[in-house]
Amino acid sequence: MVLGNYKTALSARSTDADILKCSQDGGVVTQLFAYALEEGIIDGAIVAGPGDEPFKPEPVVAMSKEELLAARGTRYTISPNMKLIKEATRSYGLDKVGIVGTPCQMQALRKAQLYPMGMRSVPDKIALAIGIFCMENFPYQGLETIVEDHCNVKMESAVKMDIGKGKFTVYTERGAVSQIPLKETHKYEQPGCHVCLDYVANLSDISTGSVGSPDGWSTVFVRTKKGDDIWSKAITAGCFETKDIASVKPGLDLVTKLATGKIDKNKKTLEERATFGVGKGLRNPYI
């Protein structure tokens, strides 16, 4: 169950060259929202928009393809997308909301739907929740230190960052590539990530990440009935090229290995917390 419940797993990438150009992997998130917006499945999507500082995202309600395109790509720091969930339904008046988020944000979303205290307008208005795989995240200052001090790249010169194959990689506007081993970045991770037991956004309608698929492609889990309906329509509309996940390398074996590794490691941290300190035990969020 480390990969959660899903109806279909596959490898996919957008067929829209504009979307693919600056998206992080196969442009699955941006393509799905763009299609859902065009078809009236959603009226807007909460995404990580560009903020005032480089790679410091600011959640926005995107209501056009242009706004979705401006929010493409991964920012390895916190984008509190859930903070707009009430705004989206009230100030923006959306009846069909799309939202992208990390696994913990998908958990917060489902909790808000199940226990809508102060969120009365939210539960029935979530039309598409897209989760992104997540091993860890960094506070902005930590990310800045990794990029500027370890990778030797000015934040404003960076055009893309990527974590994969044991490396943190920064690409610059002038075509340079700077890479460091992930072991150098661990100390900058948010401590909360060390008790997180979800790698592949089990509670989303559709979740996606790079791991498992070839470069430029995304691994996709279609999880819920709602996700399945939208995914099938998007495929029929020609939004995606797809490959059988069993035919690609490294495939689901690597996703399973990384998900298991994260869960096992973080369960140990939870156990350590339960017996830590004088009064014995920091709060365990799972009990």
Ligand SMILES: Cc1cc2nc3c(=O)[nH]c(=O)nc-3n(C[C@H](O)[C@H](O)[C@H](O)COP(=O)(O)OP(=O)(O)OC[C@H]3O[C@@H](n4cnc5c(N)ncnc54)[C@H](O)[C@@H]3O)c2cc1C
């Ligand atoms: C902190 C973090 C850690 C990740 N770790 C992994 C990993 O270990 N393995 C893996 O396979 N994939 C990981 N991913 C996911 C991966 O980097 C891509 O986001 C995912 O594959 C989607 O790519 P895409 O081309 O479909 O998305 P795009 O079409 O480029 O769109 C990306 C969407 O994600 C939103 N977004 C960007 N940054 C954030 C953020 N910080 N919080 C919330 N939303 C955001 C953007 O606004 C945009 O809507 C991670 C992502 C994040 C944010």
Ligand code: SF4
């Ligand atoms: S590792 Fe878990 S807690 Fe940390 S950002 Fe990712 S999903 Fe959230």
